[in-house]
Amino acid sequence: MFDFLHELTPEQKKAATIVDGPLMIIAGAGSGKTRVLTHRIAYLIATGISPRNILALTFTNKAANEMKQRIHKLLSSSDAYAVWAGTFHSMFLRILRTEHERLSLAENITIYDTDDTLRRIKYILKEFGLDEKQYNPNYVAHRISEAKMKLLGPFEYLNHSQIQAEDRARRVPQLGTIYQTYQHQLQLSNALDFDDIIYYTYILFNNHPDLLEKYSQIFRYILVDEYQDTNEAQYQILKLLTTYHQNICVVGDDAQSIYAFRGANIKNILNFQKDFPSATIVKLEQNFRSTGIILEAANHVIQQNKKQLQKKLWTNNPTGQPITLIKALDEVHEAEEVVSRLFHSKNTFQTKNGDFTILYRTNAQSRPFEDALRKMNIPYKVYGSLSFYNRKEIKDFLAYLKLIINPHDEEALLRVINYPTRGIGDVTINHLIQLARKENTSIWNILLRLNNISHALPAGSVIRLNGFKNLIQSFQESKFDHLYELAMHVYKKSGMRQDIESLNEEEKLSRSQNIEELINSIQSFEQSFTFENFKAPTLADYLYTISLITTGDNTPSEEEDHVKLMTVHAAKGLEFPIVFIVGLEENLFPLSYLELTDPDNIEEERRLFYVALTRAQRKVFLSYAQTRFRFGDRIATAPSRFLREIPQHLFEQTQKYPSPAETTVHKTIIAKNQNSSTSKHHIPPEEIAPIEHILPGQQVLHATFGKGYVESIEGEGERKRAVVVFDSVGKRILVLKFARLKILS
DNA sequence: CTCCTCCCTTTTTTT
DNA sequence: AAGGGAGGAG
Numbered sequence: 001m002f003d004f005l006h007e008l009t010p011e012q013k014k015a016a017t018i019v020d021g022p023l024m025i026i027a028g029a030g031s032g033k034t035r036v037l038t039h040r041i042a043y044l045i046a047t048g049i050s051p052r053n054i055l056a057l058t059f060t061n062k063a064a065n066e067m068k069q070r071i072h073k074l075l076s077s078s079d080a081y082a083v084w085a086g087t088f089h090s091m092f093l094r095i096l097r098t099e100h101e102r103l104s105l106a107e108n109i110t111i112y113d114t115d116d117t118l119r120r121i122k123y124i125l126k127e128f129g130l131d132e133k134q135y136n137p138n139y140v141a142h143r144i145s146e147a148k149m150k151l152l153g154p155f156e157y158l159n160h161s162q163i164q165a166e167d168r169a170r171r172v173p174q175l176g177t178i179y180q181t182y183q184h185q186l187q188l189s190n191a192l193d194f195d196d197i198i199y200y201t202y203i204l205f206n207n208h209p210d211l212l213e214k215y216s217q218i219f220r221y222i223l224v225d226e227y228q229d230t231n232e233a234q235y236q237i238l239k240l241l242t243t244y245h246q247n248i249c250v251v252g253d254d255a256q257s258i259y260a261f262r263g264a265n266i267k268n269i270l271n272f273q274k275d276f277p278s279a280t281i282v283k284l285e286q287n288f289r290s291t292g293i294i295l296e297a298a299n300h301v302i303q304q305n306k307k308q309l310q311k312k313l314w315t316n317n318p319t320g321q322p323i324t325l326i327k328a329l330d331e332v333h334e335a336e337e338v339v340s341r342l343f344h345s346k347n348t349f350q351t352k353n354g355d356f357t358i359l360y361r362t363n364a365q366s367r368p369f370e371d372a373l374r375k376m377n378i379p380y381k382v383y384g385s386l387s388f389y390n391r392k393e394i395k396d397f398l399a400y401l402k403l404i405i406n407p408h409d410e411e412a413l414l415r416v417i418n419y420p421t422r423g424i425g426d427v428t429i430n431h432l433i434q435l436a437r438k439e440n441t442s443i444w445n446i447l448l449r450l451n452n453i454s455h456a457l458p459a460g461s462v463i464r465l466n467g468f469k470n471l472i473q474s475f476q477e478s479k480f481d482h483l484y485e486l487a488m489h490v491y492k493k494s495g496m497r498q499d500i501e502s503l504n505e506e507e508k509l510s511r512s513q514n515i516e517e518l519i520n521s522i523q524s525f526e527q528s529f530t531f532e533n534f535k536a537p538t539l540a541d542y543l544y545t546i547s548l549i550t551t552g553d554n555t556p557s558e559e560e561d562h563v564k565l566m567t568v569h570a571a572k573g574l575e576f577p578i579v580f581i582v583g584l585e586e587n588l589f590p591l592s593y594l595e596l597t598d599p600d601n602i603e604e605e606r607r608l609f610y611v612a613l614t615r616a617q618r619k620v621f622l623s624y625a626q627t628r629f630r631f632g633d634r635i636a637t638a639p640s641r642f643l644r645e646i647p648q649h650l651f652e653q654t655q656k657y658p659s660p661a662e663t664t665v666h667k668t669i670i671a672k673n674q675n676s677s678t679s680k681h682h683i684p685p686e687e688i689a690p691i692e693h694i695l696p697g698q699q700v701l702h703a704t705f706g707k708g709y710v711e712s713i714e715g716e717g718e719r720k721r722a723v724v725v726f727d728s729v730g731k732r733i734l735v736l737k738f739a740r741l742k743i744l745s
Numbered sequence: 746c747t748c749c750t751c752c753c754t755t756t757t758t759t760t
Numbered sequence: 761a762a763g764g765g766a767g768g769a770g
Contacts, residue, residue, distance in 0.1 A: 059760095089760055114759080194760045261758060362757055384759090392763095418746095425746045550760070569758045591757055608758080630756080 002046060004074045008032075008039060015282040016040040019047065022242075022276035023249040024227075024269075028313040029298070029614035030289025030575065033251055037225060038067055040249065041083060042074040044221055051082035053220035055241075059573060060550040061087060063225065081532075084219065088234055089194060090548045092201040095215065096192075097544075102208055103200055106190040108405040108540055111547035115390060116411045117141050117193050123414075124181050127437075128174065135172055143172075144179050148195035149231045149263035151202055154180035188442045189410045198233045205240045216244045226573070227252030227272075231263035239275070246276065254309050255302050258569060258608045260600075270309065287313050289575050289617055291320025297620070297646045298613040304645055305603045322652045325643070326623035330634070331583075334625040335368035338580050339376055340705075341621060342563065345578070353379055357564040357576035359612050361589040365582065366565050379562040384570035389546065393500065393511045394518055398543070400490050404475050405540050408442035417468055420499035424468065428461045483542055484523040491515060568612045579616035581609075584624040584640040609642045689743045691736045694722055699744040702726065707744065 005013055012032055015025045016039040027033035037056070045051050058064040064085040071080035084091060093111075100107055112120070121137045121144075147157050157163060158176040167175045186193065192200065205212040219241055224230065227250035230238075242248040250272060257266045273279050287295055295315050302308070326341065328334035342356050358369055366382050373380040388394065396419055399412035407413065418424040435456060436443045446453070447469040450462060457465070471494065480486040491497050500511045522542060529537040529545075564576065583589055590605035613620060624639050694700065698710045708726035722736055 087760070197760085258758075259760095262760075364756055421747070423746070427746080548760070567758065 002043065004039060004042060008036070009286065011282060011284055011286075012036050012039070015284065016043050018280055018282075019044065019049075019221075020247055022246055022272075022279040023282065024272045024276075024279055025249065025251045025282050025284060026309060026311060027251050027253055027284045028287060028311060029253065029256060029611070030287040031284035031313070032286075032288055033225075033253075033284065034063075034067070034070075034573075036284065037223060037251060038070040038074065041067070041223065042071045042080075045071070045075060045077075045079055045083075049221060051079045052084070053218060054083045054223070055091065055219040055221070056083055056085040056223045057088055057091060057225065058085060059087065059226040059229065061090060061548070062550065063573060087548065087550060088230075089197050090544075092237075093197050093544060093548065096197065096200055096204070099204060099211060102211065103204055105192075105200075106406070106408070108190065110189065110191040110402050110406045110409040110412065111197070111544065112186065112191050112193040112411060113389075113547065114141070114194075115395070116191075117144075120182060120185065120411060121178070124178055124185070127433075128178065128181075130174065130178075135175070135178070139172070140175060140178055143167075143175055144182060145193075145195050146263060147179065148199045149233050151199065151233050151236060153199075154183050185410065188408065188436075188440075190406050190408045191411065195233075198231075198237070202233055202237050202240070205237060212240055213244075216241055220245055221247045222249070224248070224250045225252075226256075228254050228257035228266060228269045229259040229262075229264040230268050232265050232268075233263075235265065235268045246278070248276065255305075255607055256572070256611050256614075258572065258604060258611055260604050266307075283311055285311055285313055287315040287614075288317070290315065290614060291317055291618060293320045293322060293650050294613060294616050294620055297323060297650050298610055300647055301606060301613065301642060301645045302610045305606055306599070307603060321619050323646065323650050324619075324621045324652050326621060327639075328623060328625045330625050330627045331365070331368045331629060332371075334582060334623050335372035338369065338582060338621065338623055339372040339378065342580070343376055343378065345619075351578065353561045353563045355577040356580070357566070357571070357578070357615070358580045358582060359566060359568050359571055359615065360582050361568060361591055361608075362583075363567060365588075369565055369582070373563060379560065380565060381560075381562045383564055383566040388514070388517075389549070391514055393496075393514055397487075397491065397496060397515060397518065398546075400472075400475070400494050400496075401487065401539060402543060403472050404486075404490075405543065407444040407472055407476070410436075410443055413443055416494070420495040422468065422495070423464045424461070428457065428465070431457060431461075432465070482523070483526055483537065483539060484519050486539065487519050487522050491519070568608050571615050572611055574615060575617055576615055577617045578619045578621075579612070580621040580623065581612045582623045583628075584622050584643055585628065585637040586640055588628070588637065589640055590642070606642065606645075609640075687742045688740045693743060694736060694741060700724060700741040701744055702739065702741055 005016065008016060009032075012035065015023070015036045025033070025036065027036070041054060041056060044054060056064065056067065058067065064087070068080045068083060068085055071083070072078060086094075096103070096105065097107070097109070100109070118137055118141055121140050122132070125132060125135055125137065125140070147153075147163075152160065152163075154176065157179055164173075164176065167173055186196070205215065222238065222242060224238065229252075238248060250269070252269045254266060254269050257264060257269070260266070273281065290298070292315060295313060295317075299313060324341070326334070326337050328337050338358065345351060346353070346356075360366065360369075370380065370382065389398075396416055399415040402409050402412040403416070414429065417429065432443055432446055435446045435453065439446070447465060450457075450465055450469070474493070475486075475490055478486060478489060480489065496515075497512075500508060500515070502508075503511065525542055525545065526537055529541065568581075581589075586592070589609065590602055592601075622643065624637070624643070626637060627634050628637050629635075689700075694710060694713065696710050696712050700708055700710055702708060702724070705724075705726040708724040711723040711725055713722050722739065722741075724741075
């Protein structure tokens with residue numbers, strides 16, 4: 001019956017089979033954490049515990065789904081799908097939707113994303129007549145979010161003497177009032193932001209003992225993955241839910257805590273034993289993922305951090321290949337070098353595209369890699385950037401859909417009340433807002449009562465406003481068998497389609513394709529939802545799902561063999577055979593936007609680098625560029641301090657340590673060093689042709705691309721470029737200043 | 746009320 | 761480099 005446990009090591013087995021009481025599993029990178037979690041849940045079910053009494057909180061929706069599938073396999077029973085598994089946000093939203101009456105929330109809530117929150121704050125600042133320079137909207141949003149994650153509502157915020165003193169010192173004394181207004185407006189809009197989902201769940205359990213008891217009974221066994229990244233509010237909810245039965249199992253690794261900016265409180269994991277004195281601690285220290293070299297590098301890096309739980313990660317895996325360091329001139333060259341390594345090792349070792357992953361610190365870095373991969377005809381996919389849902393046309397369209405389920409949503413309403421333009425201008429809108437504020441109600445309620453108060457507005461405006469109201473109501477009343485049919489209807493009747501058709505070719509194509517993609521995705525959502533839930537989804541089901549989408553969720557089918565690109569944050573919890581960690585430069589990784597002098601900031605960046613290294617199974621490539629385009633300027637960069645924290649003997653021996661002084665070195669010297677680290681075709685410096693000697697028609701040799709034919713020369717001076725057709729990679733445009741070509745004929 | 750142009754900021758990571 | 765906001769003309 002428990003046959004599946006034989007797959008585990010003694011320590012893993014212990015972690016999987018201690019059923020009752022608090023348990024903390026310190027799971028080092030690659031120590032089989034997911035395996036332990038799935039076996040543990042399977043074990044609980046096999047001992048007779050109902051899957052409906054198990055709550056498993058994961059970091060992404062994808063992780064939750066994969067977990068269910070694996071448990072399903074272990075047990076050969078569909079019981080697995082009855083486990084409550086998902087992210088904090090999706091699980092708690094489910095509870096809030098069920099219990100909405102107890103919090104005086106409407107049934108159909110809208111979820112505001114970061115963008116919506118920011119727009120709302122800007123509105124409020126305008127209404128208050130406050131300057132955005134003094135009250136930076138991003139800072140205001142951050143403060144409000146921080147307060148909620150610490151369970152401070154507007155009332156507590158305004159009565160917190162220390163916070164008030166802080167705000168006065170920072171010259172933002174009205175922040176508390178802004179928070180209060182923001183929260184009030186969200187309430188009138190029937191809207192919750194991400195932090196509210198957690199915050200209100202706490203309020204729900206804390207203020208309603210009967211509900212706390214109800215859910216404590218349901219969630220008899222609670223498992224929390226990535227515990228090091230939980231925040232104070234999440235921790236307090238867990239404390240409440242486990243008061244009666246104490247059956248809490250947390251899994252985490254303090255060395256992989258990388259979400260402090262999101263309120264993650266590393267104390268949660270460091271203090272677990274204090275919080276749950278009867279806790280058992282199991283440490284998983286054997287790494288099954290990486291080679292000896294990768295692990296040694298990672299261990300050296302993380303040892304630089306002062307604040308951490310003591311543990312020693314070890315492995316029986318082979319030593320493996322040394323780490324390759326790639327030094328590039330700029331971000332474009334960096335991408336070309338990375339892709340050419342990738343191409344080379346793919347051909348040499350018969351590796352699939354899907355074995356390669358490129359990790360970077362910031363989303364903006366993906367562009368040159370995409371270009372380079374496209375040039376080489378290598379399929380790739382950028383994971384995790386949610387930019388699709390941030391596109392204007394998508395947001396506009398979703399605003400219409402949101403208004404169908406919740407017309408009080410002021411953010412959605414203001415977004416489309418005059419899009420496409422229908423003669424409702426700023427004056428009318430401001431008037432409307434004034435009326436709503438005066439009556440302390442939503443704009444939609446004003447629209448509903450328009451005929452009673454029409455004397456307040458010009459007759460023409462009233463007609464147009466009624467037209468908009470009728471449009472939304474017609475959507476609400478329309479009946480379709482399928483959501484995508486409704487979506488299609490809304491697209492046409494709202495006037496969005498006509499507006500998009502009227503744009504220039506390029507815009508028209510890209511926007512209508514995006515809308516089409518969205519409508520297709522609605523259709524496939526309907527199919528999978530119906531398959532899993534034995535009933536058709538409502539529009540609300542769809543909107544909630546996309547509101548809480550997490551980075552790993554856009555799972556492409558496994559048969560597509562493509563290179564993966566993502567941020568290090570998005571790579572958390574995943575593993576890949578061959579990993580390129582790129583942009584290893586001071587101020588980029590570690591990123592410095594505030595103070596790199598703050599040891600806490602550096603330690604968090606270092607943990608991030610540690611996470612990146614430990615994703616790799618077989619081989620790591622590290623790269624950095626010596627200049628980079630930032631804020632419209634090309635600036636010199638220095639190699640990351642993290643590179644020097646890896647022992648030199650772990651690198652490929654032809655390579656030199658990057659020195660901090662290197663960036664001040666001039667380009668000629670950079671050009672010399674260049675050859676040693678990246679070339680397949682060695683070109684001694686004295687053989688590099690002067691720029692003016694390169695002419696169309698010549699055969700030339702490039703260090704990376706090999707032999708090629710100069711088709712043409714363009715540009716002058718610093719910008720002089722050559723179009724070269726290479727035997728290996730086809731046509732390339734090279735900036736001659738950097739190209740370092742040798743003339744063959 | 747709408748459209749156009751110019752200027753400004755933005756780039757940290759994500760639920 | 762690009763998109764949004766402000767401000768002005770029609």
